[in-house]
Amino acid sequence: MGLRWPWLVVLPLATAVGVAAVAWTTHGVGPASAASVLGPVPVPADNPQTADKVALGKLLFFDPRLSGNNTIACATCHQQAKGMSDGRPRGLGLGGEMPRNAMTVWNVAYMHAIHSDGSRASLEEQADKSVSGPAMAQPYPALFDELRAVPEYRQRFAQVFPDGVTERNIARAIAAFERTVLTFDSPFDRYRAGDKSALTSEQKQGLDLFDSARTGCSSCHVAPLFTDNAFHNLGVPQVGPKAVDNGRSDITHNDADVGAFKTLTLxxxxxxxxYMHDGAFTTLDQVVAFYSAGGGPSPHKSPLIKPLDLTAREQQALVAFLRSLTDPTARVTAPTLP
Ligand code: HEC
Ligand code: HEC
Structure with missing residues (x-):
């Protein structure tokens, strides 16, 4: 039987939003769906969700006007068909190839740590800096003029924000939209809710392995988000334009954090x-083989990463389980831009 999911990490969040968190064992039964365990999406007091704001944010997320030469939208690098990523090892922005992989934005509403090094404090800050940074290279004053020149944007901004088109309001609307990009209806969720036929026997074997003390996967990839919102060094090989990426330690200036990256949701x-912060691996099989071998070499490697010596069948079962975390119903359809 599997271990209990380490809920302690999630409890403070759930408590903060006033929802009694319930222990959720992988094989147990009960009403505790992912959404009920996580509680309502946390929303900052100064940026309440409204339907008009979310709709405006969605337009902005899909609008290439938000980039310097009007060719790249947030949705260029965060596409639903590609798991809200872009299928490339590393993002290709207006400033050239970025050092990191475009990670998914599914369920980002529940993340405490934003970016692989945790360098962004909120979705609002993240959106603001994506627009003006190397991804989109759009200077703000010019963007205000571009958006104000579109009557529908003028009207929609005025409806949502008393002060109309501003840098802060652009970021607030995008963040409000991102807080609606959720996906919690995978075969795994249905299995967990009591439909024992939702997983194949190979996927169940993979789940047992994932949840076992032997692999320790679930000690970092904590359900239901499959992240502990923390940073770990796995010894991932560094590839791409950046020769050395110190990860979390660039923010904390703490030696123990050298080469530590955010635990990515699964x-x-x-x-x-x-996969990984730099797109070092192309397939899930490669990722699982990497874990089986005990990660890569690093003086700062997490003690939780050790050789697992998984058989080929066990590795396949883990990959099959990872595939059960895909929600086939999740859709983020492109809106008609004004
Ligand atoms: C050119 C590609 C590109 C574009 C355009 C882009 N992003 Fe990203 N995005 C990335 C990359 C690369 C990362 C990873 C950054 C890191 O970890 O340092 C990322 C990370 C994120 C994250 C963090 C997710 C997490 O779990 O921490 C969010 C949220 C996000 N982007 C939203 C946006 C929004 C909103 C826009 C538009 C305003 C946008 N992105 C435009 C490439 C892009
Ligand atoms: C010590 C904590 C820890 C353990 C244990 C752990 N992971 Fe991870 N996992 C991470 C971190 C951190 C990353 C991101 C690394 C990076 O970006 O370089 C990651 C990334 C991944 C990714 C890539 C996700 C993506 O979107 O790129 C997969 C898949 C994955 N882990 C699966 C597993 C499996 C399967 C196991 C058990 C065999 C496991 N992990 C054990 C911390 C952990």
């Missing part, structure tokens, strides 16, 4: 490859 992971 929801919809089969769609969002390549």
């Amino acid at each position: 929801r919809d992971v089969e769609q969002s490859g390549p």
Whole structure:
């Protein structure tokens, strides 16, 4: 039987939003769906969700006007068909190839740590800096003029924000939209809710392995988000334009954090490859083989990462389980831009 999911990490969040968190064992039964365990999406007091704001944010997320030469939208690098990522090892922005992989934005509403190094404090800050940074290279004053020139945007901004088109309001609307991009209806969720036929026997074997003390996968990839919102060094090989990526320690300036990156969510992971902060692995088989071998070499490697010596069948079962985390009903359809 599997271990209990380590809910303690999630409890403070659930308590903060006033919802009694319930222990959720992988094989147990009960009403505790992912959504009920996580509680309502946390929303900052100064940016309440409204339907008009979410609709405006969705337009902005899909609008290439938000980039310097009007060719790249947030949705260029965060596409639903590619697991809200872009299918590339590393993002290709207006400033050239970025050092990191575009990670999924599914369920990002529940993330405490944003970006692989946790460098962004909120979705609002993240959106604001994506627009003006190397991804989209759009200077703000010019963007205000571009958006104000579109009557529908003028009207929609005025409806949602008394002060109309501003840098802060653009970021607030995008963040409000992102808080609706959720996916919690995978075969795994249905299995967990009591439909024992939702997983194949190979996927159940993979789930047992994932949840076992032997692999320790679930001690970092904590359900239901499949992340502990923390940073770990796995010894992932560094590839791409950046020769050395110190990860979390760039933010904390703490030696213990050198080469530590955010534990990535595993929801919809089969769609969002390549994998890891730098896109070092193309397939889930490669990722699982990497863990089986005990990660890569690093003086700062997490003590939780050790050789697992998984058989080929066990590795396949783990990959099959990871594929059960895809929600086939999840859709983020492109709106008609004004
Ligand atoms: C050119 C590609 C590109 C574009 C355009 C882009 N992103 Fe990203 N996005 C990335 C990359 C690469 C990362 C990973 C950054 C890191 O970890 O340092 C990322 C990370 C994120 C994250 C963090 C997710 C998490 O779990 O921490 C969010 C949220 C996000 N992007 C939203 C946006 C929004 C909103 C826009 C538009 C305003 C946008 N992105 C535009 C490539 C892009
Ligand atoms: C010590 C904590 C820890 C353990 C244990 C752990 N992981 Fe991870 N996992 C991470 C971190 C951190 C990352 C991101 C690394 C990076 O970006 O370089 C990650 C990334 C991944 C990814 C890639 C996700 C993506 O979108 O790129 C997969 C798949 C994955 N882990 C599966 C597993 C499996 C399967 C196991 C058990 C065999 C496991 N992990 C054990 C911390 C852990």
